[in-house]
Amino acid sequence: MNRPIAVLGGTGPEGYGLALRLAQAGEAIIIGSRDAKRAQDAAAKIKEKIGPAAQVSGAENSAACSAADLLVLTIPFEGHATLLKQLKPAIRPGSIVIDTTVPLAASVGGRASRTLGVWQGSAAQQTAELVPKGVTVVAALQNASAELLNADGPVDCDVLVCSDDPSAIQTVRTLAAKIPGVRAIDGGKLENARILEQITALLIGLNIRHKAHTGIRFTGLPPAAYEIK
Amino acid sequence: MNRPIAVLGGTGPEGYGLALRLAQAGEAIIIGSRDAKRAQDAAAKIKEKIGPAAQVSGAENSAACSAADLLVLTIPFEGHATLLKQLKPAIRPGSIVIDTTVPLAASVGGRASRTLGVWQGSAAQQTAELVPKGVTVVAALQNASAELLNADGPVDCDVLVCSDDPSAIQTVRTLAAKIPGVRAIDGGKLENARILEQITALLIGLNIRHKAHTGIRFTGLPPAAYEIK
Numbered sequence: 001m002n003r004p005i006a007v008l009g010g011t012g013p014e015g016y017g018l019a020l021r022l023a024q025a026g027e028a029i030i031i032g033s034r035d036a037k038r039a040q041d042a043a044a045k046i047k048e049k050i051g052p053a054a055q056v057s058g059a060e061n062s063a064a065c066s067a068a069d070l071l072v073l074t075i076p077f078e079g080h081a082t083l084l085k086q087l088k089p090a091i092r093p094g095s096i097v098i099d100t101t102v103p104l105a106a107s108v109g110g111r112a113s114r115t116l117g118v119w120q121g122s123a124a125q126q127t128a129e130l131v132p133k134g135v136t137v138v139a140a141l142q143n144a145s146a147e148l149l150n151a152d153g154p155v156d157c158d159v160l161v162c163s164d165d166p167s168a169i170q171t172v173r174t175l176a177a178k179i180p181g182v183r184a185i186d187g188g189k190l191e192n193a194r195i196l197e198q199i200t201a202l203l204i205g206l207n208i209r210h211k212a213h214t215g216i217r218f219t220g221l222p223p224a225a226y227e228i229k
Numbered sequence: 230m231n232r233p234i235a236v237l238g239g240t241g242p243e244g245y246g247l248a249l250r251l252a253q254a255g256e257a258i259i260i261g262s263r264d265a266k267r268a269q270d271a272a273a274k275i276k277e278k279i280g281p282a283a284q285v286s287g288a289e290n291s292a293a294c295s296a297a298d299l300l301v302l303t304i305p306f307e308g309h310a311t312l313l314k315q316l317k318p319a320i321r322p323g324s325i326v327i328d329t330t331v332p333l334a335a336s337v338g339g340r341a342s343r344t345l346g347v348w349q350g351s352a353a354q355q356t357a358e359l360v361p362k363g364v365t366v367v368a369a370l371q372n373a374s375a376e377l378l379n380a381d382g383p384v385d386c387d388v389l390v391c392s393d394d395p396s397a398i399q400t401v402r403t404l405a406a407k408i409p410g411v412r413a414i415d416g417g418k419l420e421n422a423r424i425l426e427q428i429t430a431l432l433i434g435l436n437i438r439h440k441a442h443t444g445i446r447f448t449g450l451p452p453a454a455y456e457i458k
Contacts, residue, residue: 113417113421114420148449156448156449157448160431160435185435185439186438186439187431187434187435188342188434188435188438191343192342192431192434194427195427195428195430195431196431198423198424198427199424199428201424202389202416202421202424202425203447205416205417205421206389206414206416206417206447206450206454209415209417210414210415210450210451210453210454211451212449212450212451212454213449214447214448214449214450215447215448215449216445216446216447216448217445217446217447217448218432218435218443218444218445218446219385219386219443219444219445219446220377220385220441220442220443220444221435221439221441221443222439222440222441224439225435225439225441
């Protein structure tokens, strides 16, 4: 039995797509939602799609959180800080929080092709300030679009994984690389999340302008940069 | 005879690489430098490399500027505003200024994998404030690395072209697409330059971390997004 991964906000398109892909890869997933029933329905839908062997369940966000030590945040930025404050007592010491959040200006009625300035530098760095001590934050997967995650076929996108903890980077690289098509690359310190988050806004702008579902690839990297040991 | 293109700061690695590639594509290039002699030497070196038919000359930056109406800025950020103020009387009305500048923190002794905050949002938007009225600024080519431009073979990199003037975007897309390997894509308004500039810092970080010369590609775009009409 794998240690379970809680996908918080996992009934939204990004979280659902990630839960689906990771369950397909054989990971044990707990979908978290404000509403336990909605989370259970989403879990049932994934089981229906990929078969009864899938290890997927649903729970209210705090319950999901306290049952896992690998957490994926897939909630809109406007609910981000509030949820983290609420989850704080439920987050286990030693957990890894993978933050996929992008502070889109759409959170405050602006455009999804622009970002808000976050005092700490990025949504992920804000998360690092809000989690209990001893919990590691990793920024990743912001640029793997919900459309591509929910479609069939490989996700044509590289994932940069950023954290101040090198071993957490390796854990999350190993996980992200289980999504077909994804190359998971060490992206350096958590502070680089500010650039990853803005790339999402850029991709959304390209999607609107060119009627597309875009992703990003990095050229010129040696194979060692995306091999998983 | 093509209208000449002035590459200001064209004796530095980025400018020299761009001048080389554009001259190879048959464009008429004036390399600009603070020092006319250095500019002429760089021009002679390009002629030596690609043959006597190459249309390349060298001049002091202001002289280069007043002889062209397509200008490429390839100077380090620390000299950016000063040069633009100096060039202002020499820039012809109706010119297009292609800004490749990235406000790297290295400009003030910091890291090349971090950027400075620019009040206007980006170096290119600062440029838009400093050029005479009636001159159009286009942000492009920040992510086409000097190493790849100066190497042989195609440049494995997409170029987003951003401006508030759609016809200038088309002009610069047509130009950038002459560099082998480059797909030149409409990147929207000039305000998006802030993201393109930060991507350069991200690529520099990847280059250091993975001992590579990286570039970016966008996946999922329809061919119409990078076809040149």
